[in-house]
Amino acid sequence: MSTIKANKEIKGIKIDPSIFTFKFHCLCNGECCYYGVYTDLKEHQQIINIKDKIIPLMDDSQTTDVSKWFEAPEKDEDFESGVAVGTELFNGKCVFLDENGLCTLQKLALKENEHKWKYKPLYCVLFPLTIFEGALTIDDEHIDRLKTCNKNPVKEISIYEACRDELIHLFGEDGFAELEDYRKEFLNGENSREVA
Numbered sequence: 001m002s003t004i005k006a007n008k009e010i011k012g013i014k015i016d017p018s019i020f021t022f023k024f025h026c027l028c029n030g031e032c033c034y035y036g037v038y039t040d041l042k043e044h045q046q047i048i049n050i051k052d053k054i055i056p057l058m059d060d061s062q063t064t065d066v067s068k069w070f071e072a073p074e075k076d077e078d079f080e081s082g083v084a085v086g087t088e089l090f091n092g093k094c095v096f097l098d099e100n101g102l103c104t105l106q107k108l109a110l111k112e113n114e115h116k117w118k119y120k121p122l123y124c125v126l127f128p129l130t131i132f133e134g135a136l137t138i139d140d141e142h143i144d145r146l147k148t149c150n151k152n153p154v155k156e157i158s159i160y161e162a163c164r165d166e167l168i169h170l171f172g173e174d175g176f177a178e179l180e181d182y183r184k185e186f187l188n189g190e191n192s193r194e195v196a
């Protein structure tokens, strides 16, 4: 991914304005989970802490050996702790993905009547968006390498519109309102450039 040109920052995160125009339509069975995800060190620890609730929800396509769930930690300033920990792959998919294409962490939250993203790593929630070098942007490298992701976007909506709930999750309602103001300002600027 190349360095992002961003003039706006919300809650310490720069905004790549291409999220307002890039067309996206999510319509597949979670191919994005075949590669695993990078979690923050704290998210990784939280998952380990609730392993006894996760294991009973796993099926035969998954491993209940906790030592096989995560890669070695590595430094990464795009994560709150400054350390990222990747989930391992097992049977060609993230260790937490079950044979029906469901995330076990999300299954657990729903079973407990909690918000579906309670235990889910932030970067799973955000995809196809991501945070790269401090900027909210499109994870185009991952989208491009997937066979089914956004290959036939039938609806003409932007990735920003497609990911509204995810953006509220990231910024809160107040931050999202600020983002919406920035979107209007940005698109007005684009339209006036087209007319001129």
Ligand code: SF4
Binding pocket: 025, 026, 027, 028, 029, 030, 031, 032, 033, 127, 128, 146, 148, 149, 150
């Ligand atoms: S984000 Fe892409 S790969 Fe993931 S479920 Fe949606 S279309 Fe499929």
Ligand code: SF4
Binding pocket: 032, 033, 034, 036, 037, 087, 094, 095, 096, 097, 098, 102, 103, 104, 105, 106, 120, 121, 124
């Ligand atoms: S943790 Fe869940 S949502 Fe994230 S990549 Fe793994 S299976 Fe997919």
